[in-house]
Each structure stands twice: as C-alpha cells, then as structure tokens.
Amino acid sequence: MHTVVIGAGPAGLTAAHTLRGRGHRVTVLEAETTAGGRTHSEHFGKGHWNDTGAGWLASFYPETLGLLAELRETGGLRPMRLRGGGDLLLDGDLHPAPNSLARVLGTGLLGPGDKARFLAYMAALMMRQRGDLQIDMAWDGIPALDTLAPAGRAAIERVVRPTFEGPFFSRLEEMSGALVRSWMRAIATGRFFQVDGGMDAPWRRLAASLDVRTGVRVESVREGAGWIEVVTPDGSHRYDTAVVAVPASVAARLAPEHAAAPVLSGIRYAPHVRLYAARRGEGPPRSGTHAFPNDTVATVELSSGRGGAWGHVPDHWEWLLVCAPAATSAPLLDLAESEACSRLWDEAARIDPRIFGLGTADVVHLVRWEHAVPVVDTGYFSRLRELSQRPPIVFCGDWLVQPCVEGAVRSGRIAAAVLT
Ligand SMILES: Cc1cc2nc3c(=O)[nH]c(=O)nc-3n(C[C@H](O)[C@H](O)[C@H](O)COP(=O)(O)OP(=O)(O)OC[C@H]3O[C@@H](n4cnc5c(N)ncnc54)[C@H](O)[C@@H]3O)c2cc1C
The missing domain is CATH 3.90.660.10 (Polyamine Oxidase; Chain A, domain 2)
Incomplete structure (x- = not known):
C-alpha cells in the first residue's frame, strides 16, 4: 500500500510515522523547504533561535508527549512559564497577569467575591472536564462568554480573556464554549515546555527518518478508479491512498470535488x-x-x-x-x-x-x-461531525481536534487509523 501524505507539519508527520509502523510505504510531500509546519523555528546563530509558530507544549498533551517518548525526544523538553507570565497593561498601569490559580488568589485585580466566584466555577468545571483537552459537546453550541458567565465578569476580563485570546488569535466573543472549557484546566494545573534547539527540532528529525520531499507544493488531489492522483508542478503521480494534512481551507482547494470540501471550506x-x-x-x-x-x-x-x-x-x-x-x-x-x-x-x-x-x-x-x-467558533465541533472520513482520501490537521500541536498529533493518529 503506497500512501501519500500531503503536508509535513505535526499532523502529517504523525500520520506518516504511524502508517509506516503499520506496514504502509509512505511518501510525504511538503511545500516548504523544511518540515515542521507551524512549529517552524528560525535560527540566527549558535544558541539563538526564535520559535515563529508554536512556542510551547503542555503537560496536558498526552499524545504528543507519548509520541516524543516513543521517538526518544523527551530529553529536549525544558520547563517554561506560559506566555502571560508577564504583565497586563490596564489603564496605563502594569499588573502581574493572574494566569494561574496561585496568581488569581494573590492578584489585586480581583476582589474577594470575584475570586470566590471564579474558584467555585473552576471547581465545578474540573469535576466534569477531563484534563486532556476533551471536548464536551454539550457546550459547543453555547458561546464561550455564556458558559463563563458564572465565573463572573471580573474573572472573565482579567483572567480568561488575557490568557486565551493571545494563543488563539481570536476574541472570546466568537469562541465555542466547549473550546474554552477544555482549556480552563491549563490555568489550574498546566505545566509548559519549550523544546531545546527549537520547537520544530523533533519534527525535523522525524522527517529525516521518513521519505519526505520538501519544496513540493501539491496543486490537487483526485480520486480515480482504485488510485489517487496527486498533481504537483512536476507532473502527476499515483498512489493507493492519501492523507491530506494541510490547513482545512487549503485542503478544500486541493480536493474541491471531495464530499468533505463543504465542511473544510467553512473553517476560517x-x-x-x-x-x-x-x-x-x-x-x-x-x-x-x-x-x-x-x-x-x-x-x-x-x-x-x-x-x-x-x-x-x-x-x-x-x-x-x-x-x-x-x-x-x-x-x-x-x-x-x-x-x-x-x-x-x-x-x-x-x-x-x-x-x-x-x-x-x-x-x-x-x-x-x-x-x-x-477560529473555533460556536458550533464548530458540531459542524465537524458532518465530515465523513473514509479511505482512500482522509483529512487531518489541528483543525480536526484542537487548534494546537496536540490536536494535530491526535488528528494524525485518527487519519492513520481510518486508513488501516
Ligand atoms: C504563531 C503561532 C503560535 C502557536 N503557538 C502554539 C503553542 O504555543 N502551542 C501549541 O500547541 N500550538 C501552537 N500553535 C499551533 C500549532 O503550531 C499548530 O496547531 C500545529 O502546527 C498544526 O499542525 P498541522 O500539521 O495540523 O499543520 P501545519 O503545522 O500548518 O502543517 C501543515 C503543513 O502542510 C504544508 N502545506 C500546506 N499546503 C501545502 C501544499 N499545497 N502542498 C504541500 N504541502 C503543503 C505546510 O507548509 C505545512 O508544513 C501556534 C501556531 C502559530 C501560527
């Protein structure tokens, strides 16, 4: 079985690695000159790099940490403080950001009543919400601000908004309640890690062990009678199955005739x-x-x-x-x-x-x-349920599970499972 994986980010590389382990012959096609996708690090000299995309991994990323352990890559994880460890600029004054339970307790930005309301909210949430970014569908159709309302206005503005609007590049107003609830535990118990040598280092090493062809931008993917046709600027090639591991809107452009295209193109x-x-x-x-x-x-x-x-x-x-x-x-x-x-x-x-x-x-x-x-907006995960995933073409990427490296890794495992 020869499988083509399109995209060498964490999702595509996880799928490729898993499929290879299950006996597939795998070829990965990557548009950029290096593997790693949105974990890309830019190097400026010895001991000097900038993680231009993902900046941290977390203790609540079980699949990612499991994969890194399998690849003997956990030695490069370095504990760090989450972004938000800095100050909040409010009305011209700097305040330590209350982005952990200890900091919430100590902050002067919340009164005693605000703190009590927030802690009660967190206690109730943690009774129901597992610690591994599990999506509770009961909250998907409810805007984040509505699900957070019992936590109180002050905690929403001073704790939740600054903590989540940065990493998700979206306003709380448009987020799904299920997304925010699945991340709230990060405030309570999350620990965070940087990767020595840059966030993409383990991904580049994994890519080096696979058949990854960089600098190949796929133009289209089409299903024929018993084969998949992949068109690149160099011509077209045939495979038995395909994993399309690129951002959803790009996937919709690559396979416009596929039954999944309407769902994919709806993801912003x-x-x-x-x-x-x-x-x-x-x-x-x-x-x-x-x-x-x-x-x-x-x-x-x-x-x-x-x-x-x-x-x-x-x-x-x-x-x-x-x-x-x-x-x-x-x-x-x-x-x-x-x-x-x-x-x-x-x-x-x-x-x-x-x-x-x-x-x-x-x-x-x-x-x-x-x-x-x-953008994981209200009803996002319900709309994803309309996506039918079946061979010979399957789709994966962070958009399928959670907008983070862990979501990408889980999605790569899902894609591999559909094809085996
Ligand atoms: C600024 C920023 C900060 C972030 N911070 C964090 C963080 O701290 N922690 C965290 O967990 N997550 C973070 N993320 C999110 C994380 O980087 C992504 O969730 C993850 O990289 C998604 O992996 P993926 O494989 O789904 O997609 P990608 O990493 O985007 O990989 C897709 C790959 O497909 C390739 N591709 C696209 N089109 C084609 C084509 N036509 N042909 C061939 N190849 C193609 C791309 O070049 C890319 O390499 C951040 C993202 C950004 C942008």
Missing part, C-alpha cells in the same frame, strides 16, 4: 503577524507587557537573559517580540516587509516606551502566518 483561520528582534547587550530585567484590551497589538514582550519565552538567545542579548491580533495582522500579510515591521514597532513603542529602537537591533525577523490557527 485567524492570520497572525509578529515581529522578533534581538540585539547584543544587557537590557532591562525580564519583563513582558500584555497590551490589553488587545486592540492593535496583543503583546509586547521585552526580555534579557538566555531563555526567551519564544526560543533562546545567547548570554548578554536582549530580545523583543511584538504579536498582533487577527484584526491587525490581516492588513499586514501583504504589506512590504519594512512597512509591516515599522507599523508593529511603532505600535509596540506606543504601548511600551522601554523597547529598543528598530535600527539598533542585530536581528529583525517578521513572521507572517496566513493560517495561524482555526
């Missing part, structure tokens, strides 16, 4: 643009600023010291990360790079005047993701 993505800069020299002590409410810039993080939240800098460097929310990112996607950099920089400087000047940076790197994460 939040774009994300961010700017990473670093320069030699000791800066101010480690500190992060979460501009909030996140209108034009979601976060401005300024730090010195080796372990940056989004990669690693050598000794005696300082670094800066400016992340834009979806609304700001969209118009920056096609703008000239220098213009996009200066817009983000100016915005960041308005929020945090301590940042160093763009002209003084030794490294400036603009990151633009058109498909950063799927």
Whole structure:
C-alpha cells in the first residue's frame, strides 16, 4: 500500500510515522523547504533561535508527549512559564497577569467575591472536564462568554480573556464554549515546555527518518478508479491512498470535488503577524507587557537573559517580540516587509516606551502566518461531525481536534487509523 501524505507539519508527520509502523510505504510531500509546519523555528546563530509558530507544549498533551517518548525526544523538553507570565497593561498601569490559580488568589485585580466566584466555577468545571483537552459537546453550541458567565465578569476580563485570546488569535466573543472549557484546566494545573534547539527540532528529525520531499507544493488531489492522483508542478503521480494534512481551507482547494470540501471550506483561520528582534547587550530585567484590551497589538514582550519565552538567545542579548491580533495582522500579510515591521514597532513603542529602537537591533525577523490557527467558533465541533472520513482520501490537521500541536498529533493518529 503506497500512501501519500500531503503536508509535513505535526499532523502529517504523525500520520506518516504511524502508517509506516503499520506496514504502509509512505511518501510525504511538503511545500516548504523544511518540515515542521507551524512549529517552524528560525535560527540566527549558535544558541539563538526564535520559535515563529508554536512556542510551547503542555503537560496536558498526552499524545504528543507519548509520541516524543516513543521517538526518544523527551530529553529536549525544558520547563517554561506560559506566555502571560508577564504583565497586563490596564489603564496605563502594569499588573502581574493572574494566569494561574496561585496568581488569581494573590492578584489585586480581583476582589474577594470575584475570586470566590471564579474558584467555585473552576471547581465545578474540573469535576466534569477531563484534563486532556476533551471536548464536551454539550457546550459547543453555547458561546464561550455564556458558559463563563458564572465565573463572573471580573474573572472573565482579567483572567480568561488575557490568557486565551493571545494563543488563539481570536476574541472570546466568537469562541465555542466547549473550546474554552477544555482549556480552563491549563490555568489550574498546566505545566509548559519549550523544546531545546527549537520547537520544530523533533519534527525535523522525524522527517529525516521518513521519505519526505520538501519544496513540493501539491496543486490537487483526485480520486480515480482504485488510485489517487496527486498533481504537483512536476507532473502527476499515483498512489493507493492519501492523507491530506494541510490547513482545512487549503485542503478544500486541493480536493474541491471531495464530499468533505463543504465542511473544510467553512473553517476560517485567524492570520497572525509578529515581529522578533534581538540585539547584543544587557537590557532591562525580564519583563513582558500584555497590551490589553488587545486592540492593535496583543503583546509586547521585552526580555534579557538566555531563555526567551519564544526560543533562546545567547548570554548578554536582549530580545523583543511584538504579536498582533487577527484584526491587525490581516492588513499586514501583504504589506512590504519594512512597512509591516515599522507599523508593529511603532505600535509596540506606543504601548511600551522601554523597547529598543528598530535600527539598533542585530536581528529583525517578521513572521507572517496566513493560517495561524482555526477560529473555533460556536458550533464548530458540531459542524465537524458532518465530515465523513473514509479511505482512500482522509483529512487531518489541528483543525480536526484542537487548534494546537496536540490536536494535530491526535488528528494524525485518527487519519492513520481510518486508513488501516
Ligand atoms: C504563531 C503561532 C503560535 C502557536 N503557538 C502554539 C503553542 O504555543 N502551542 C501549541 O500547541 N500550538 C501552537 N500553535 C499551533 C500549532 O503550531 C499548530 O496547531 C500545529 O502546527 C498544526 O499542525 P498541522 O500539521 O495540523 O499543520 P501545519 O503545522 O500548518 O502543517 C501543515 C503543513 O502542510 C504544508 N502545506 C500546506 N499546503 C501545502 C501544499 N499545497 N502542498 C504541500 N504541502 C503543503 C505546510 O507548509 C505545512 O508544513 C501556534 C501556531 C502559530 C501560527
């Protein structure tokens, strides 16, 4: 059985690895020049890299941690503090972000009544919600803000909104209640890890052990009588089965005739643009600023010291990360790079005047993701149930399970199971 896997992100590589283990001959086609997808790390010299996509893995990622253990890759996991470990900028004042239960208890941003309401909400939620990102479908058709209402307005604004709007690049207003509930445990018990050498390091090593062809952008996938035809700029090739492991809207374009196309094309993505800069020299002590409410810039993080939240800098460097929310990112996607950099920089400087000047940076790197994460809006998981997955073409990607690496890994396992 010769299976083609389209896309060498965590979903495609997990599917390829699993299928190979079950006796398939597997060829992976990847459009970019390296494997890893949205876990891509950009390297700027020895001990200096920036994780341009995924920045952490979590203790509640059982499938990912299991796969990394199977691949003998867990030695590279380094504990870190979740983004949000910085400060919240509220009405011009900086406050430690209350993004864990201990910080909620200690914060001055919530009164005693607010804290009691939030803790009661969390206790009730944790009785029902398992710790492994399980989706409780009873809450999928209910907007996140409605499911959170018993936690109280103050906790929603000060705890939940700052913690989740950054990673999901979406507003709480449009998220599914089931999504937010499945992540609330992260606040209570989550531990987070960076990956030594960059987030994509284990994925690139896995890719090296597989037949992965990079720089091959697939143009279409079609089902024939007993075969799959995959068209690339080099011509068309036939396989027995296919795993399409690309963002859902891309998958819909590759296989427009497939029965799954209407569901796939209905999945929207939040774009994300961010700017990473670093320069030699000791800066101010480690500190992060979460501009909030996140209108034009979601976060401005300024730090010195080796372990940056989004990669690693050598000794005696300082670094800066400016992340834009979806609304700001969209118009920056096609703008000239220098213009996009200066817009983000100016915005960041308005929020945090301590940042160093763009002209003084030794490294400036603009990151633009058109498909950063799927927007998991109200009713999302119910709509996914209409997707029929059957051989010879199956679809996978984070959009199928959860908008994170764990979702991608689980989706890759699901795709492999459908084909075997
Ligand atoms: C800025 C950012 C921060 C994030 N932070 C985190 C985080 O901290 N923790 C976390 O768990 N998750 C995070 N995520 C999400 C995580 O990166 C994704 O959920 C995960 O990478 C999805 O894996 P995937 O395999 O489904 O898709 P991808 O990683 O996108 O892989 C899809 C692959 O398909 C390839 N491809 C696309 N079109 C074609 C084509 N036509 N032909 C051939 N190949 C094609 C792409 O080049 C890509 O390599 C973040 C994402 C972004 C963008």
